[in-house]
Amino acid sequence: MKKLLLLFNCLIVLILPAVARQEPPDTVKTGIYITSIHDIDFKQSEYTINLWLWLTYKNKAFDFVQNLEVPQAKTFTKSYSTIDSSNGRIYLLMKLQCVMKDSWRINNFPFDRQRLRFSIENSQFDAKSLVFSVDSLGKHFDPRFTLRGWNIDSFKINTGIKAYETAFGDNSIPAPHTEYSNFTVRIGIDRDATQLFWKMFLGMYVSFLIAYLCFYIHADNIDSRFGLGVGSLFAAIGNKYIIDSSLPDSTTFTLVDTLHGITLFFIFVVITSSAWSLQLIKAGKTEQSRRLDKGLSLVVPAVYVLLNAYFIWGAVYGR
DSSP: OHHHHHHHHHHHHHHHHHHHHOOOOEEEEEEEEEEEEEEEETTTTEEEEEEEEEEEESOGGGOHHHHEEOTTEEEEEEEEEEEEOGGGOEEEEEEEEEEEEOOOOOTTTTSOEEEEEEEEEESSOOTTTEEEEEOOSSOSBOTTSOOTTOEEEEEEEEEEEEEESSOTTOTTSSSSOEEEEEEEEEEEEEOOOHHHHHHHHHHHHHHHHHHHGGGGSOTTOHHHHHHHHHHHHHHHHHHHHHHHTTSOOOSSOOHHHHHHHHHHHHHHHHHHHHHHHHHHHHTTOHHHHHHHHHHHHHHHHHHHHHHHHHHHHHHHHOO
16 A cells, blocks of 8 residues: 555655646737738739738747747748837737738639638747737728728638647657647638629620621621631630730630530530531522521520529529
């Protein structure tokens, strides 16, 4: 019994100092105020954000002036910073301009909804030493700033832990796993894209209408009918390449691809019907040729409009 008590006392002596050494991480109270978001570049998948960032903490070693990390930033610049270390706490205020890299969801472009993400970490202290908390007092962005063509529909601030499956070359860490506290901002933006839609797709629809005029040209005017059809085909293809040049590469089938695919298919239908109608004329079936043109002149635009409306409706309300 005495041996058991002696062993228990020894364990207490060994464990208590270790427990005492496991101090809780210091808390950094963090706030943000965004003054502008601009230069949204779809092709380069980036945007620029200007903001005020303030942090309040006790541990001077945190040194956020030198150790501030913005993981998703292409570049960031501190244009102003001030430190107040009175009352035993450090208050740091900085003004930042960040060029952020992000991934755009373009499946429903131009009726797309995007989520802009901004986060910060301390590059030297992990989650065992430092955790963030949110200063939620007041507004977090200037409601008067102009985000041209976009509206902010959500604004969320959170703190969390980000895991890195690496020890960053530190041999004292037994497993390749480290965790850092982060402060994150997610901004949901969308736009009224009606004018942009017509600006981008008007050329495509005009090319279809030009091809559609073939139904009102007599089938024996072969040069006119095929000239209009083939010209419209190349015009639609050109319009698609112009739009694609302003968008990032995508492996999915987007609304832009769908609408242009439908247009190209129906222009091909018009060209095929011209060839069919010409064959009927040469066979002496003039009346059948006229009926074919008349029937297709009603069916083709009706189906084309319905398909366009269906996919555009899905893009607008399915995002």
